[in-house]
Amino acid sequence: MSAVIEFKLFAPRNNQASLIGSFSDWQETPMKKGKDGYFSTQLNLEDGIYQYKFRVQTKSPNFSADEWVEVIDPYATDVNEQEKVGILQIKDGKRIVDTYVWQHDDIPLPENQALVIYEMHIADFTGGEVDSNKRGKYLDAIEKLDYLRDLGINAVELMPVNEYPGDYSWGYKVRHFFATESSYGSTADLKRFIDECHSRGMRVFMDGIYNHTDEECPLMLIDRNYWYYEHMHYPEDPDNYWGPEFNYDNYDEKLDVKPAWQYVGDVVRFWVQEYHIDGIRFDAVRQLANFEFLHWLAQQAKKNTAPKPFYNIAEHIPDTSKVTTPEGPLDACWHESFHYFIVPHVCGEKFELDHLKQVLDPSQQGYKTGRNVINYLATHDREHLFRELGNRGIFDEAAFTRAKLAAALLMTAMGIPMLWMGEEFGEHKRKSESVTQPKKIAWNLLQKDENRDLWQYYQQLITLRKHNLALQSDNIKFFHEDADAKLLAYVRWHHQGSKVVVVVNFNEQKITNYCIANFPNAEHWQDWFTHAEVEVGQDGLVTNLQPYTAKIYINQ
Numbered sequence: 001m002s003a004v005i006e007f008k009l010f011a012p013r014n015n016q017a018s019l020i021g022s023f024s025d026w027q028e029t030p031m032k033k034g035k036d037g038y039f040s041t042q043l044n045l046e047d048g049i050y051q052y053k054f055r056v057q058t059k060s061p062n063f064s065a066d067e068w069v070e071v072i073d074p075y076a077t078d079v080n081e082q083e084k085v086g087i088l089q090i091k092d093g094k095r096i097v098d099t100y101v102w103q104h105d106d107i108p109l110p111e112n113q114a115l116v117i118y119e120m121h122i123a124d125f126t127g128g129e130v131d132s133n134k135r136g137k138y139l140d141a142i143e144k145l146d147y148l149r150d151l152g153i154n155a156v157e158l159m160p161v162n163e164y165p166g167d168y169s170w171g172y173k174v175r176h177f178f179a180t181e182s183s184y185g186s187t188a189d190l191k192r193f194i195d196e197c198h199s200r201g202m203r204v205f206m207d208g209i210y211n212h213t214d215e216e217c218p219l220m221l222i223d224r225n226y227w228y229y230e231h232m233h234y235p236e237d238p239d240n241y242w243g244p245e246f247n248y249d250n251y252d253e254k255l256d257v258k259p260a261w262q263y264v265g266d267v268v269r270f271w272v273q274e275y276h277i278d279g280i281r282f283d284a285v286r287q288l289a290n291f292e293f294l295h296w297l298a299q300q301a302k303k304n305t306a307p308k309p310f311y312n313i314a315e316h317i318p319d320t321s322k323v324t325t326p327e328g329p330l331d332a333c334w335h336e337s338f339h340y341f342i343v344p345h346v347c348g349e350k351f352e353l354d355h356l357k358q359v360l361d362p363s364q365q366g367y368k369t370g371r372n373v374i375n376y377l378a379t380h381d382r383e384h385l386f387r388e389l390g391n392r393g394i395f396d397e398a399a400f401t402r403a404k405l406a407a408a409l410l411m412t413a414m415g416i417p418m419l420w421m422g423e424e425f426g427e428h429k430r431k432s433e434s435v436t437q438p439k440k441i442a443w444n445l446l447q448k449d450e451n452r453d454l455w456q457y458y459q460q461l462i463t464l465r466k467h468n469l470a471l472q473s474d475n476i477k478f479f480h481e482d483a484d485a486k487l488l489a490y491v492r493w494h495h496q497g498s499k500v501v502v503v504v505n506f507n508e509q510k511i512t513n514y515c516i517a518n519f520p521n522a523e524h525w526q527d528w529f530t531h532a533e534v535e536v537g538q539d540g541l542v543t544n545l546q547p548y549t550a551k552i553y554i555n556q
Helices: 138-142 145-151 187-199 218-227 259-275 291-303 336-346 353-360 385-391 396-412 443-447 449-467
Strands: 002-010 017-021 038-046 048-057 068-071 085-091 094-096 117-120 155-158 176-180 203-208 279-282 311-314 332-334 373-376 416-420 476-482 487-493 499-505 511-516 525-527 541-545 549-555
Touching: 002 048, 002 085, 017 038, 038 048, 068 218, 138 187, 145 449, 155 279, 176 259, 187 203, 187 259, 203 259, 203 311, 218 259, 259 291, 279 291, 291 311, 336 353, 336 373, 336 385, 336 396, 353 476, 353 487, 385 396, 396 449, 396 499, 396 549, 416 449, 443 449, 487 511, 499 541, 541 549
Parallel strands: 117 155, 117 416, 155 203, 203 279, 279 311, 311 332, 332 373, 373 416
Antiparallel strands: 002 038, 017 048, 048 068, 048 085, 085 094, 476 487, 487 499, 499 549, 511 541, 525 549
């Protein structure tokens, strides 16, 4: 079958452009420029797979005036970076991305308040010391999804999977926004990964890099100053400059278009529709610094999704409630202050009740609901907790004890918990100093009893969180504080009657026969760890508390 296929390139300030490709033996096909700023041409093509690119007279200042350059289509959905071409697939006379058929779109997925998120880097999630195979692909990650399901994870947050320069990176310098990272597998492989997550009731969030691009992004080569700020957006913040920054202030009066808005809006709609993603983590929101644009972009994501929950998450460091609804453009913010205050407390460096209460109850920081914050102990940008403990000389049993304390705080605090891969079994590798060096997680640690025990502890806590509505509510009250004993107790509850009490000892000494006054009322209380019933007297609960541990009580 053959059909007329149109090729378009938006380059309103450029004088000439042409198309070259395998379909024309790489001979130039002239393109005509319309009043809408698009160069276009049409070709009659048979079904098949083709390579192509554009030649354009550049307007970018790092070239000679009107110099001819070859560029990959900024809208190419598949690319071959080695050969510097876009890949076009035609089936039944139409452009397609691939032939993948979705299998599990009808499976219900958890609402935002019920999420337990797992941050994953595809390249480093599989393979490693006990695996001679390099792995690190979408299909390898699928083999680990049952592991995540057994742990209790119901949302996966993927570090960037857009095509980036080279074959290994964290992916935060995107070169091709519509294409997927080819070193991880094909577009169909990524769809299958997402579909397999959905089949297990797991949502998939994508890391969206909309602040900046790689220096060789096609838009940079076509007309740099049309899409990007000419200079740094924030010259006073040089440490947080990662590449040319999209200019969301630029308005083309002649065409009545904001070019960067149009392009990135198209990117978001494409990913939601083509890859069936369930949320976006917006990178570098503080540097992007345009709430009007982010509000519009978040609406684009939700308008174009199927009738299922969606989650727009900001990475804004330091975190701020201003970025979350109703005041701000997005649903949630990475809760960096949770990490910032919890880790030093778990490591025994400080005890400041006000700081603890702020991050366990983010309403004290201005957040309206628990859905507005994503709590974590570690992320790809932060060291694993075991590395933080080791750096302070805390090892072996003491480290596992404190890791369990941290896990209990993470899973019982108000907010949505997120794990950085490997945290659940005590990964302790140092954070990558260079984003170009692989850092496979050490799956062999799970063969050790104490690491397996930590994994099971996380599994139990996640089960409690997912099945006890008190921990998904916005209700938290600190009912007992003792700065001298370094002890804090709080209760979470749900209007249907469930209650969870957490008593935390940050003291390096065991506390015996301690009376926790003002203990909440319930017909029966049970120690969640031992399943033993506990008696609460008129004066409160009398109990013993081991150093750096948390006790959890539930009403039966």
